[in-house]
Amino acid sequence: MDFVQTITLPALGSHLLVGLSRAMILFVVTSGMSFVLGVLRVPNVAHGSLYMIGAFAAFSISNLFGGGSTGFWLALILSPFVVALVSLIAERSLFCHLYEREHLMLLLFTFALMLILGDLVKLVWGADYRSIMAPEYFRGSVTLFDAPFPRYNLFLLGMGPLVAVGLWLFSNKTKIGKIARAAAVDREMVGAIGINVSWVFAFAFVLGCFLAGLGGALVAPTVSITIGMDHDIIMEAFLIVTIGGLGNMWGAMVGSLIFGITQSFGILFLPQFAIVFPYLAVVIILIWRPTGMLKSVW
């Protein structure tokens, strides 16, 4: 438990940047989870598995098109759709029949889905470590705060806000987005004015899972893709949406920032216990504001 690094201003700055880029990945994943939570009011435990599928799909698609720049971009665009398809099948075949049941059953269903998808990934892709390369222009690093900062992380820093704005525009400016938000508040009323609530829910679920897949595809070049990714991310995602305020997209953003930054500062201050810091932050926030930082849509 010794301080291995001298803590200087540039070190703080570069860790802040690392934390921010981690937060952007977390945000892309948790915004989807938050959206599902907001509309369906179910914490989707399988969200992490879909994120993992997104990463594996990115690997396969990238390989299919021979890696390189084309492979990377196609993987980034197509793998969220693969994940969306998987979730659509699960939703229409099984999940949609449970909407009338109590919430715990919905939650346990998503847990079952997590167990099944986890093993299916093992069946399809095996237990090996996989990795994909970012295109030429995203490799290497630039110098920021006297420290090397990976170029790809700059790309991530751009993607996070892009997804945030996109999701905001979608849920506030489009008709289907407005319907989804209305269904979140009062599903009976939405049903009463002649909208098929079941399909609205299906749409919200698939959109949330699409974002999980996008997060997986985005994270793929920076990590080794392997089974077990789902367990790590889902825990973090759960806690982020909780401290942010259930169902609140900007809450997911705030939560992701807190989580990512405490994690990277943890590495700076006390490397051995780096994973403890975010949990500690979560505990403090929940004791201080039990229902999260921002207003929950519930």
Added chain:
Amino acid sequence: MSKGIFSLKSFGPAAIVIALVILPSIIPRFYIYILAVIFVTALLAMSLNMVVGHGGMFQFHHGAFYGVGAYTVALMLTKTSLPMWVGFVAAPFVAAFVGLLIGLFCVRLSRLYFGMLQIALGSLIWAIAFRWYSFTGGDDGIHGIPLPSLISSTTGAYYFGLILLIISLIVIYLIFKSPFGATLQAIRDNPERCEAIGINVRRHQLIAIVIATFFAGIAGVLFVVVEGSVFPDLLFWVFSLEIFVMCLLGGWFTFAGPILGAAIMISLRTFVGIYTEYWTLILGIMLILLIFFLPEGVWGYLAEKFGFQRKKLLEKERQ
């Protein structure tokens, strides 16, 4: 009819206990071990069901208390020179104390937030146990824990587990049937009305959590006795959800359901695990079948079908 129920009710458990006492002299050692694991898990599932089934609270991270109990024994036996029994006695109390601390924060919150906060706090414990190599052994855990010679053999552990399980079950049953248990179930069914008639809902819930975590601590002690080791997976949230599934599988509105659920899960895992490495796939499919076809659990289904529980009588009374 009520006489038939009565005789069946007292005869059944007694026969099972006698069978379990005789069994180790007949069956091979491997099965003795599996039964001992079932005892541990059954006690854990029963303790969880006190909060989830009887109390209606979303106790999502029950494994944390189980792990705290197990780690307490393991650390006391390996790191201190105190007499061995001190560790065994201390573990449930430490688990209950952690339960009290976490419960204090959790009972303030509504259902899902309750579960989420508990996952956060439980994961904090997991993260510490997972990382503190010099104290908890990190992700390797602690192995080769010295146990008293009386209970270090498989058969010894089996009988120790059986005795503790029976005592615990009797105590849990008495609590279940006590006015406190009845109040708890009333809170589960309608918290607002209970509040209105002057029941301190939060205090009852907190007491239930403390009692349940105490028994989870006992289950943790038993785990150390049976396995002789501890590792951070005990504290991991996936395991906690598996205990949850055991309660559902057995039937959480029944008293003995979780025991059945634990027995089914452990047996399936053991014997399916021999043939395939895709155990979680099978567990997932099983859970989906359960949600769609047996929402009351196996025991609940049997009880409804054959009417050997009070549920039918109650329904008749209502009509």
